[in-house]
Amino acid sequence: QVQLQESGPGLVKASETLSVTCTVSGGSFSSYYWSWIRQPPGKGLEWIGYMHNSGTTFYNPSLKSRVTISVDTSKNQFSLKVSSVTAADTAVYYCAKVNGGLQTDYWGQGTLVTVSS
């Protein structure tokens, strides 16, 4: 049973860089896509991007210029960075596993990141 756990700062100042890390346990870290999804308070899900453990990355075009996803296979972790944040980046950030059928089958519990001015 794969488990994912996000860890993040909780509060980030506007114009700075948001960083969130996801630790994966209970399964192989290889041969899947590792994804980030966010959900602003009271709103819907927004796909941010994903990375294959081989290093291939794909991003939501609307966020591509500010987002970086990286993976550290030695620690079974992958990370998200969002630069130049504004209040619109305030959201619950979920990490998730995407399998070969391109469904997001395992999700972390989510971590709320609030951007303050």
Place this chain on the structure above:
Amino acid sequence: QSALTQPASVSGSPGQSITVSCTGTRSDIGTYNYVSWYQQHPGKAPKLMIYEVSNRPSAVPDRFSGSKSGNTASLTISGLQAEDEADYYCSSYTTSSTLVFGGGTKVTVL
């Protein structure tokens, strides 16, 4: 990429059947059978309910079913139960090798 289009809300009485639609384009739903549906209860992470248009994970009750026609996918809940009240999101793979979600549908059990 634009979000997939879902109705904001759908409601039904216990025991009834409801259908939630999810409309995309030829760049996503119309090209691939990689359509998934997720259930989200308040304060919880989403849960995979349907994958590859119509397949159910083993733990999901068989009253949940999925289908697709052209650029539109659908989730049907038969024999609606109180615990089915939640938000539902569709998702599709796209021709840009990305994923896209729908705006979400609130299902209310009357």
